[in-house]
Amino acid sequence: MKKLILTTLAVAALFSACTAPAKKLIVAQDTTFPPMEFINDAKEQVGFDVDLMKAVAKEAKLDLEFKSVSWDGIFAGLANSTYDIVASSVTITEDRQKEMDFSTPYVNAGQVLVVLADNAKDMTLADFAGRNVGAQVNTTGSMEVDKNKAITLKAYDDIALSFDDLINNRVEAVVIDAPVAAQYVKNPKFAGKIKIVGDPMTSEFYGLVVKKGNKELLDKINAALATLSTNGTLDALKAQWLK
Ligand code: ARG
Numbered sequence: 437m438k439k440l441i442l443t444t445l446a447v448a449a450l451f452s453a454c455t456a457p458a459k460k461l462i463v464a465q466d467t468t469f470p471p472m473e474f475i476n477d478a479k480e481q482v483g484f485d486v487d488l489m490k491a492v493a494k495e496a497k498l499d500l501e502f503k504s505v506s507w508d509g510i511f512a513g514l515a516n517s518t519y520d521i522v523a524s525s526v527t528i529t530e531d532r533q534k535e536m537d538f539s540t541p542y543v544n545a546g547q548v549l550v551v552l553a554d555n556a557k558d559m560t561l562a563d564f565a566g567r568n569v570g571a572q573v574n575t576t577g578s579m580e581v582d583k584n585k586a587i588t589l590k591a592y593d594d595i596a597l598s599f600d601d602l603i604n605n606r607v608e609a610v611v612i613d614a615p616v617a618a619q620y621v622k623n624p625k626f627a628g629k630i631k632i633v634g635d636p637m638t639s640e641f642y643g644l645v646v647k648k649g650n651k652e653l654l655d656k657i658n659a660a661l662a663t664l665s666t667n668g669t670l671d672a673l674k675a676q677w678l679k
Contacts (some may be wrong), residue, residue: 459499460499460500460501461493461498461499461500461501461519461520461521461653462500462501462502462503462518462519462520462521463489463500463501463502463503463519463520463521463522463523464503464504464505464510464513464514464518464519464521464522464523464524465481465483465485465486465502465503465504465505465522465523465524466504466505466506466507466510466524467481467483467504468507468572468594468595468596469483469524469525469595469613469616470483470616470619470620470623471483471484471615471616471619471677471678472484472485472524472525472613472615472616472677473485473486473523473524473525475504481502481504483677484543484615484673484674484676484677484678485523485524485525486502486523487673487676487677488523488542488644488664488670488673489502489521489523489644491660491664491669491673492644492657492660492661492664493660495659495660495663495664496656496657496659496660498656500521503519505519506593506594507524507572507573507574507575507593508573508574508593510522510524511532511535511536511645514536514645514646514647515535515536515647515648517647520646520647520650520653521644521645521646521653521657522536522644522645522646523644523645525543525545525613525615525616525642526538526642526643526644526645527545527575527576527613527640527641527642527643528541528640528641528642528643529576532645535648536645536646536647536648537645537646537647537648537649537650537651537654538643538644538645539643539644539645539646539654539657539658539661540643540658540661540662541641541642541643542641542642542643542644542661542665542670543615543641543642543674543678544639544640544641545613545614545615545616545636545640545641545642546613546614546635546636546637546638546639546640547576547577547580547611547612547613547614547636547637547638547640548611548612548613548614548617548632548633548634548635548636548637549561549609549610549611549632549633549634549637550599550602550609550610550611550612550617550620550621550630550631550632550633551602551608551609551610551630551631551633552602552603552608552629552630552631553628553629553630553631555631555633556633557631557633558633558634559609559633559634560633560634561580561581561584561587561609561611561637562584564584564587564608564609565584565586565587566586566587566588567587567588567608567609568587568588568590568606568607568608569581569587569588569589569590569607569608569609569610569611570589570590570591570592570595570598570601570602570607570609570610570611571589571590571591571592571595571598571610571611571612572591572592572593572594572595572598572612573591573592573593574591575612575613576613576638576640577610577611577612577613578591578611580611580637580638581611590606590607595610595612595616596620598610598612599620599623599625599626599630602630603626603629603630611637613640614632614636615677615678617632618632618678644657644661
């Protein structure tokens with residue numbers, strides 16, 4: 437009898453192990469985007485989007501693993517299921533909505549112009565006609581620069597390098613998401629040397645991204661975001677990371 441029970445238990449354990457594997461969802465981020473997603477001094481992947489995803493995971497009972505990937509190709513990895521979610525300050529655009537599915541918006545982040553500190557404070561992007569302006573490749577920032585054909589776009593895989601080039605006079609301005617610009621301007625390496633001029637040129641919203649058609653996951657994410665928005669968690673994250 438005892439043996440039979442043990443066997444039954446063993447079979448049951450084996451069965452549950454096979455049928456209900458704890459499937460980790462992989463979250464991809466390009467971690468060159470402080471304070472949204474970056475690698476801190478302790479070499480940990482941190483930021484607003486990391487905390488947001490952890491809060492979503494808690495609500496939706498998801499098991500997550502974070503991965504740092506390069507921005508160029510980040511959506512291809514979602515399309516071929518290398519990972520399940522992109523949480524990387526991705527602006528919701530009509531074109532992207534054809535290729536992938538977005539959650540409800542969670543942060544408003546327009547494009548701003550960053551220039552050397554000694555530039556006039558009323559400069560606009562149009563003033564850089566005939567000059568080099570930096571932006572991250574295939575972002576809404578580079579699209580904004582590209583609209584002005586008289587400007588030479590210098591597209592970077594890693595946006596940090598565009599700020600190095602700015603202070604070394606290899607580009608004359610950088611166009612980038614407002615929260616990230618605010619962070620680079622405060623970074624000890626650039627503080628006092630660069631500044632943001634004017635108001636955001638665009639109004640844009642970030643969404644979490646899943647593979648086109650992954651409704652099951654998207655529904656869970658949206659339900660969790662709704663809860664985090666009404667219970668104050670989203671506002672607390674903004675207060676913590678976006679100052
Ligand atoms: N919001 C911009 C876009 O969606 C830039 C996002 C870049 N994100 C990043 N983690 N590097 O095009």
